[in-house]
Amino acid sequence: MTHRSAAITIGLSAQGLGVRRGGTTILSDITLSLPATGSVALIGPNGAGKSTLLRALAGLLTPDHGTVRLGDRPVAALPAAERAATIGFLPQHFAPHWDLRVADLVRLGVERGGTASPDGVAAVLATHGLGPLAQRRWSALSGGERARVLLAMVLAVDPPVLIADEPGASLDVRHRIGVVDGLARRGRDRLCIVAMHDLDLAFRAFDRVVLLAGGRLAAAGTAADLFHDRRLDRAFGVDFMRLETPHGRLLQAVARPDADDIGSGRN
Template sequence: MSATAMLGAAHLFLQRQGRVLLDDISLDLPQRGAVALVGPNGAGKSTLLQVLAGQLAPERGGVALQGRPLRALDVRARARHIGYMPQRFEPHWDVTLHDLVQMRLPDPAQAAQVLVQADLQPLAARRWSTLSGGERARGMLAAVLATDPPVLLADEPGAALDVQHRLALVQALARRGRERLVVVVMHDLDLAFECFDRVVVMHAGRVAMDGVPADLLHAPQLDEVFGVRFQRIAVAPHTLLRARSRPQEETT
């Protein structure tokens, strides 16, 4: 782990019921930057995010926040520094969106301001159980960002959003990377390569590729990881990926 990294992981290993989920993963994540974490289903993306957030403990290896072991920090200290947005979230009580945001703030009056800035004020009095998947995603992100944590870890935050709101959300997270560290699990490869500064590709619990989008986009290893043959389509100023099944002789 680099001493200058905001968040660092060293030789993470984790298995469950005999299945290896993380296999000797090491990463240095900088003070600021937008990092997309991609890979096929079961690659270990969500598990890695949980370990980085301190939600799961690895069997071997460790995570450090600004050089200090994450396990040495209490829950409140972690919450101040790391905002974690899971793929699914269910509060213990059926609170209103306003209450959910207010819980994270020292001044209750700030909650209304946060909701206004997130364009969520019309939903403030709605209880969690009455919100749609997209509304929950937007509300959860607003709650996580209310304290402006130096690190944001988000697990597929746009999965429940329509195309317009997903694009706006991903672009907003990428912009946040100019000032803070943002790590986002993504399934939309085109958005990952278009919007993020760095892409980490996972496969079978390992980091298979790690670099800037321009270096990874045309690499044959990307096709191998996803088990397809990508057609690269130039749509200036970007390149889009269109997946095609690999010929039978390539898969046998």
């Protein structure tokens, strides 16, 4: 496959980002700068605004305030084809317009990556273990199988920036760990931003962590530093016991009965 994105070494940033929907503030004054390479976990309680932030960073929604830039270029000003080839987006939920076979869906991704050869499709199917599913139609796939197909479609483009919204939510434990570890490894030479529900996996697999709470940026830093930051406890309304193990960092939560639900109502 053609790797057109390999030479692109520019970061992604948001400045004063704000989003309102139906009179409700979803995001408020988000300013964030991410380098050209690195693995970033986006965490926060349910409704903190994670999905909305990811869609804004990907250029899939227009913020009410502020800008998102790829290098020094506003993402909103990028031609659609260039944006799709540069910023890959893996949503939580996806439904193709037609009930296509897995091989056809992967071919669409391969074509966007610069080649439509049978060898290119076969290589992507093999890389993601989708060979046995190649002739299955979308409607016949389980939730976990659909997630794996969608990931293959996005990665076939090989974008320099990949944004993923809870990519392992519908997968079993083994596949979830494999997918998340694979996405985090992309941070070695690309930028990968992933919304995560599993905090232990987020702090184990990713270089950096961004914490949202109530539609605002609560904290951002290296995974090692943020693991010990008490803003994490306040955002989730719990007291975390922090454990350092040979297999990674672990958080054990004790709920606070009187904690505020600071993330309620946001997406």
